[in-house]
Amino acid sequence: MKFEAVTIKDIAKALGLSTSTVSRALRDSYEISPETKQVVLDYAKQINYRPNPIALSLKEKRSRSIGVIVSEIANSFFSQIINGIESIAYSKGYNAIISQSMESYEREVISMDFLSSRSVDGFLLSVSTETHDFSHITELHDRGLPIVCFDRVVDAINTHKVIVDNFKGAYDATAHLAQNGYRRIAILGNSEYLSITKERLAGYKQALSDAKLPFDEELVKHCPHGGMIYKEVEQAMNELTALKHKPDAIFASADKLTTNFMRYCKARRLLIPADMGVIGFSNLDLTDLLSPPLSVVRQPAFEMGKIAAELLINMIESKRPVTEFENRILPTELIIRESSAKKQARKVKVG
Amino acid sequence: MKFEAVTIKDIAKALGLSTSTVSRALRDSYEISPETKQVVLDYAKQINYRPNPIALSLKEKRSRSIGVIVSEIANSFFSQIINGIESIAYSKGYNAIISQSMESYEREVISMDFLSSRSVDGFLLSVSTETHDFSHITELHDRGLPIVCFDRVVDAINTHKVIVDNFKGAYDATAHLAQNGYRRIAILGNSEYLSITKERLAGYKQALSDAKLPFDEELVKHCPHGGMIYKEVEQAMNELTALKHKPDAIFASADKLTTNFMRYCKARRLLIPADMGVIGFSNLDLTDLLSPPLSVVRQPAFEMGKIAAELLINMIESKRPVTEFENRILPTELIIRESSAKKQARKVKVG
DNA sequence: CAATTTTACGCAATCGATGCCAAGACGCTA
DNA sequence: TAGCGTCTTGGCATCGATTGCGTAAAATTG
Numbered sequence: 001m002k003f004e005a006v007t008i009k010d011i012a013k014a015l016g017l018s019t020s021t022v023s024r025a026l027r028d029s030y031e032i033s034p035e036t037k038q039v040v041l042d043y044a045k046q047i048n049y050r051p052n053p054i055a056l057s058l059k060e061k062r063s064r065s066i067g068v069i070v071s072e073i074a075n076s077f078f079s080q081i082i083n084g085i086e087s088i089a090y091s092k093g094y095n096a097i098i099s100q101s102m103e104s105y106e107r108e109v110i111s112m113d114f115l116s117s118r119s120v121d122g123f124l125l126s127v128s129t130e131t132h133d134f135s136h137i138t139e140l141h142d143r144g145l146p147i148v149c150f151d152r153v154v155d156a157i158n159t160h161k162v163i164v165d166n167f168k169g170a171y172d173a174t175a176h177l178a179q180n181g182y183r184r185i186a187i188l189g190n191s192e193y194l195s196i197t198k199e200r201l202a203g204y205k206q207a208l209s210d211a212k213l214p215f216d217e218e219l220v221k222h223c224p225h226g227g228m229i230y231k232e233v234e235q236a237m238n239e240l241t242a243l244k245h246k247p248d249a250i251f252a253s254a255d256k257l258t259t260n261f262m263r264y265c266k267a268r269r270l271l272i273p274a275d276m277g278v279i280g281f282s283n284l285d286l287t288d289l290l291s292p293p294l295s296v297v298r299q300p301a302f303e304m305g306k307i308a309a310e311l312l313i314n315m316i317e318s319k320r321p322v323t324e325f326e327n328r329i330l331p332t333e334l335i336i337r338e339s340s341a342k343k344q345a346r347k348v349k350v351g
Numbered sequence: 352m353k354f355e356a357v358t359i360k361d362i363a364k365a366l367g368l369s370t371s372t373v374s375r376a377l378r379d380s381y382e383i384s385p386e387t388k389q390v391v392l393d394y395a396k397q398i399n400y401r402p403n404p405i406a407l408s409l410k411e412k413r414s415r416s417i418g419v420i421v422s423e424i425a426n427s428f429f430s431q432i433i434n435g436i437e438s439i440a441y442s443k444g445y446n447a448i449i450s451q452s453m454e455s456y457e458r459e460v461i462s463m464d465f466l467s468s469r470s471v472d473g474f475l476l477s478v479s480t481e482t483h484d485f486s487h488i489t490e491l492h493d494r495g496l497p498i499v500c501f502d503r504v505v506d507a508i509n510t511h512k513v514i515v516d517n518f519k520g521a522y523d524a525t526a527h528l529a530q531n532g533y534r535r536i537a538i539l540g541n542s543e544y545l546s547i548t549k550e551r552l553a554g555y556k557q558a559l560s561d562a563k564l565p566f567d568e569e570l571v572k573h574c575p576h577g578g579m580i581y582k583e584v585e586q587a588m589n590e591l592t593a594l595k596h597k598p599d600a601i602f603a604s605a606d607k608l609t610t611n612f613m614r615y616c617k618a619r620r621l622l623i624p625a626d627m628g629v630i631g632f633s634n635l636d637l638t639d640l641l642s643p644p645l646s647v648v649r650q651p652a653f654e655m656g657k658i659a660a661e662l663l664i665n666m667i668e669s670k671r672p673v674t675e676f677e678n679r680i681l682p683t684e685l686i687i688r689e690s691s692a693k694k695q696a697r698k699v700k701v702g
Numbered sequence: 703c704a705a706t707t708t709t710a711c712g713c714a715a716t717c718g719a720t721g722c723c724a725a726g727a728c729g730c731t732a
Numbered sequence: 733t734a735g736c737g738t739c740t741t742g743g744c745a746t747c748g749a750t751t752g753c754g755t756a757a758a759a760t761t762g
Contacts, residue, residue, distance in 0.1 A: 005470075007718055018742045023720060033740060050468045054408045055718035058747050063405065073433065073449075074636075079425035086451070095469065098424075098449050100437070117401045118446065262640050285425075286635075289613050291642030358748055369712045374750060384710060406748035409717050 006049045015043060026051075057119060065095040066312060067115035067123045071103050071226070075255055077283035077301050078126070081150065084305025085124060092313050094121075103225045105130035112136055121316045122146035124308050127154055129191035129226045146315040146322075150308040153195040160311040162304055162328045166196050169297040169332035170203030173251050173279045176295070176334060178211035181343035182249035182277050186219040186240050188233065188257045190226045197222070200253045200281065219247055227257035237264045249277035249340070258282050262290065272339050279340045293337035300330050357400045366394060377402075408470060416446040417663060418466035419475045422454050422577070426606055428634035428652050429477070432501065435656025436475060443664050445472075454576045456481035463487055472667045473497035475659050478505055480542035480577045497666035497673075501659040504546040511662040513655055513679045517547050520648040520683035521554030524602050524630045527646070527685060529562035532694035533600035533628050537570040537591050539584065539608045541577045548573070551604045551632065570598055578607035581614065588615045599694070600628035609633050613641065623690050630691045644688035651681050 008026075012019045017040070025032045025040035026049075043049075057063040068085055070078040082098060089096045097115060101108040108128045113136070115123070125137070125147055134156040141147050141157045150162040177185050187204050190197045201220065208215050221236035223229075240247055252258040258280030262272070270276055272292055279295040280287070287294040307328055315322050359377075363370045368391070376383045376391035377400075394400075408414045419436055421429040433449060440447045448466060452459035459479045464487070466474070476488070476498055485507040492498050492508045501513040521538075528536050538555050541548045552571065559566050572587035574580075584607075591598055603609040609631030613623070621627055623643055630646040631638070638645040658679055666673050 021741055031740065052718050053469050054405055054414065057405045058409055059719060073424050074427060074430035076425060079430070082424065083451075095448070095465070097446070100434075114446070118404050259637060259640060266640065284637075286610060286637055286641070289610060289617065289642060290637070290640050291644075293642075372711055382710060403748050410749060412717075
């Protein structure tokens with residue numbers, strides 16, 4: 001099946017003009033007489049002419065589309081970011097093409113390869129947990145393709161970066177738990193290779209230190225796929241609960257880590273917060289309806305998407321190569337609910 | 352900033368051949384000698400030649416990309432559908448371009464307009480709640496653009512359609528509530544104009560009738576934006592709870608209706624299921640962690656996306672116009688948890 | 703050895719739109 | 733009236749890749 005569109009040639013033929021004249025008339029060129037312009041414009045509107053963007057892309061070597069690589073759109077944090085990106089992209093006439101890596105290095109490489117060969121004008125990138133080798137990214141960057149990193153940032157390339165204050169977010173979360181009487185605070189971390197993991201771990205350590213709590217390596221667990229796989233979280237938690245000196249609270253530093261941690265507690269009949277307090281780093285929009293309602297560090301995801309998209313489009317449209325790069329750091333917000341209630345709090349039945 | 356790619360001309364110049372020879376060598380044409388082919392292939396690999404898909408699109412009048420219109424990617428149901436679509440699309444060399452209508456008629460029209468002008472080869476479409484006028488769709492369809500409808504189906508066009516058995520899903524949900532002792536079962540429905548709303552309402556009515564319960568028009572509420580706006584749900588619930596003869600259970604026939612219903616109960620301190628039982632039509636992957644765990648009718652969303660994508664790609668690649676259309680109806684699954692427990696069940700505190 | 707076929711390649715048109723250059727039709731001035 | 737500038741418009745190349753057609757050279761045939 002095919003779909004025939006109206007072209008500039010059809011207009012030219014119908015009006016007995018040349019294609020160049022029609023083209024110029026449509027672009028309101030000064031060299032075309034007002035009468036001709038009017039005739040062309042009227043006819044174009046009448047037959048609903050739409051310029052073929054593919055032909056334009058070929059000619060202008062730009063597609064007015066940007067590639068967006070996230071780990072998973074089903075994740076609220078990323079879907080909010082995408083909404084922010086789209087709000088800017090559409091207003092500037094760009095199309096955002098979204099691709100999910102599903103935390104797979106291979107899928108990330110294939111997607112970026114595919115999109116760059118389809119001539120996206122730039123990338124908005126949050127790398128997968130599995131990505132330790134950045135050559136597919138540096139290669140595109142070296143060839144001059146604009147890339148802006150957000151959330152999970154790549155040090156290997158020098159470009160604009162948009163993140164939240166992960167250190168402070170983690171610090172606030174940990175300090176809050178300490179303040180509410182928790183003494184053995186464990187951290188469920190994402191892949192060790194991610195920038196966000198390192199920053200959040202550092203905030204966690206600083207908060208412990210400031211609260212005069214000892215740092216214990218045993219209480220740090222990493223889940224290579226960011227909690228996407230339940231087994232990973234289960235194993236980490238099994239190890240934590242098997243410790244002689246068990247943790248009494250968990251700082252779960254990603255969405256899926258948090259929800260799978262709660263599944264674990266439910267399965268093992270661990271009571272939150274009585275048996276174990278918890279605070280998540282999460283943008284889920286259902287945290288208020290969970291059992292119990294979840295305390296979280298929330299990120300300004302929509303804002304982050306907007307800023308990243310603006311920076312990228314500026315780079316794309318810049319006449320000269322950009323050499324000064326920004327490092328935007330957005331504030332997080334601490335939202336306190338029942339899951340991190342003071343240790344002496346009444347027990348709440350889980351589930 | 353720009354990004355220069357290797358072209359077939361570069362290869363031709365470097366090897367002292369014509370572009371036609373290079374093109375044919377790369378496509379393994381029989382009229383090229385094995386030696387020349389080898390030289391071209393080796394050199395192409397060496398300089399990492401990738402054909403320019405934009406040039407191909409222009410020539411072949413197809414872009415190998417399909418447009419996907421959903422109301423919101425942050426909705427689990429739709430993100431699962433998208434995963435299903437992508438799994439098929441990528442395996443067949445297509446790119447899925449996702450667009451969110453956010454339940455807005457205007458955004459739906461703009462997105463479809465934009466994507467069709469960017470030469471998508473077809474559409475996978477689930478209309479917005481606001482869409483009552485289908486002329487933007489029929490127009491594209493009449494011009495020969497392949498469209499497959501899923502979930503929210505448009506009667507105005509004759510094409511493949513993929514849905515779940517909404518009648519049976521709603522019937523099962525309602526019958527389950529009736530069986531558990533609820534006698535005044537209300538339905539929170541989506542926009543009246545949607546196919547799914549009508550089908551689910553019909554299933555609800557039939558189940559009431561089979562359970563010898565009276566149908567009461569007062570217990571049917573429609574939320575024009577599918578519960579996306581809290582106020583809508585709040586108003587519907589206010590009306591229901593103001594009735595002389597209040598409902599004792601709710602069948603919430605969409606994701607957002609369900610979660611905003613639960614917010615409402617929490618705010619008004621209504622206990623679920625003691626004050627009001629509830630079952631949702633939902634693909635949320637957190638229903639087990641809610642307070643209380645939520646009973647749901649679940650749809651095979653991933654499967655639905657796969658089937659819709661397969662049907663669309665078949666249409667796109669069909670040599671002759673397709674005139675026989677399929678109407679696939681997938682089964683739903685009833686998952687029973689605490690929110691619809693028998694009426695005499697122990698009270699569970701909300702929140 | 704001449705005639706014919708086969709092999710292997712190049713030329714040029716094509717897709718839709720743009721933009722440089724040329725050219726025809728004017729009017730105006732010297 | 734020749735010469736010049738101005739105003740409109742058309743012709744053609746271009747972007748990257750494909751493909752029908754033409755053809756020189758090599759191979760085959762009688």
